[in-house]
Amino acid sequence: MNFQSSPLIRQANAEDAAALARLIDIAGEGIPNWLWSRACEGNQTPLDVGTERARRPSGGFSFTNALVSERQGMVTGMVLSYPIDAMPEDDPDALPAPIAPFVELERHSVGTWYINALAAFPGYRGKGLGSSLLAAAERLARENGTSAMSIQVYAQNSGAVRLYQRLGYELHERARVRSHPCQPYYTGDVLLLIKDLA
Numbered sequence: 001m002n003f004q005s006s007p008l009i010r011q012a013n014a015e016d017a018a019a020l021a022r023l024i025d026i027a028g029e030g031i032p033n034w035l036w037s038r039a040c041e042g043n044q045t046p047l048d049v050g051t052e053r054a055r056r057p058s059g060g061f062s063f064t065n066a067l068v069s070e071r072q073g074m075v076t077g078m079v080l081s082y083p084i085d086a087m088p089e090d091d092p093d094a095l096p097a098p099i100a101p102f103v104e105l106e107r108h109s110v111g112t113w114y115i116n117a118l119a120a121f122p123g124y125r126g127k128g129l130g131s132s133l134l135a136a137a138e139r140l141a142r143e144n145g146t147s148a149m150s151i152q153v154y155a156q157n158s159g160a161v162r163l164y165q166r167l168g169y170e171l172h173e174r175a176r177v178r179s180h181p182c183q184p185y186y187t188g189d190v191l192l193l194i195k196d197l198a
Contacts, residue, residue: 006132007069007070007071007076007077007129007132008069008070008071009067009068009069009070009132009133009136010067010068010070011066011067011068012063012064012066012067012068012078013063014055014057014063016054016063016066016068016075016078017051017052017054017055017063018047018051018054019068019075019078020051020054020061020063020066020068020075020078020080021047021050021051021053021054022047022050022121023075023077023078023117023119023120023121024050024054024061024078024080024117024119025047025050026119026120026121027080027117027118027119028117029154029184029185030182030184031098031099031182032046032050033046033047033050033182034046034098034182035096035098035099036049036050036053037049054066060080060082060116061080061116065080065081065082065116066078066079066080066081067079067081067133067136067137067140069120069124069129069132069133071124075121076120076121076124076129077118077119077120077121077124077129077130077133078117078118078119078133079115079117079118079133079134079136079137080115080116080117080118081113081114081115081116081137081140081141082113082114082116083112083113083114083141083144083146084106084109084110084111084112084113084114084150085110085111086110087107087110088103088106088107090103092104097178097179098178098182100178101175101176101177101178101189101190102152102175102190104175105152105173105174105175105190105192108172108173108192109150109192109194111146111147111148112146112148112149112150112194113137113138113140113141113144113146113148113149113150114149114150114151115134115137115149115150115151118130118133118134118151120133130163131163131167134167137149138195138197141197142197146197147196147197147198148194148195148196148197148198149169149194149195149197150172150192150193150194150195151164151169151192151193152190152191152192152193153190153191153193154177154185154188154189154190154191155174155185155188155189155190155191156185156188157185161191161193164193164195165193167195168195168196169193169194169195170193170194170195171191171192171193172192172193172194173191173192174189174190174191174192175189175190175192176188176189176190177189177190
């Protein structure tokens with residue numbers, strides 16, 4: 001697959017909800033699927049729950065906070081981002097173990113434009129799509145008057161850490177992984193990386 005030309009990146013819409021749910025699960029290393037499975041009713045699948053949530057017009061995981069890349073009319077990747085304007089009220093110790101370190105680190109992200117998730121479908125990875133999506137999110141942050149970006153990543157995800165550092169993100173804080181069966185990274189840290197846009 002040849003990506004010589006820049007990918008089309010656009011604001012997501014409600015019709016993208018199913019693709020967004022699949023992509024957020026990829027970005028979240030299976031944790032979203034595990035969380036959604038706890039909310040299933042009747043014959044719903046976890047992906048059905050995720051799709052419903054992505055279709056909502058409000059909330060962190062909403063299509064309104066997503067930019068998608070598109071090729072030949074198909075969604076190929078997405079970045080989910082928004083400002084963190086206030087200290088999260090949730091107590092990390094009262095949350096499910098897989099998400100606790102992420103909420104803990106959000107407390108150090110107040111005032112930044114937060115990259116909640118970045119993902120591409122197989123076949124579209126390793127070709128600069130992630131960099132293009134991050135650049136689009138940075139433009140959005142600047143347009144909204146935000147002077148810093150933040151992103152969280154497992155320390156063991158060395159490829160992603162290298163990408164973010166190459167793009168100017170620097171280590172700001174870390175939190176210990178809280179072991180849970182759905183996580184691929186049972187030990188180590190979740191890293192908070194911040195990029196100054198000034």
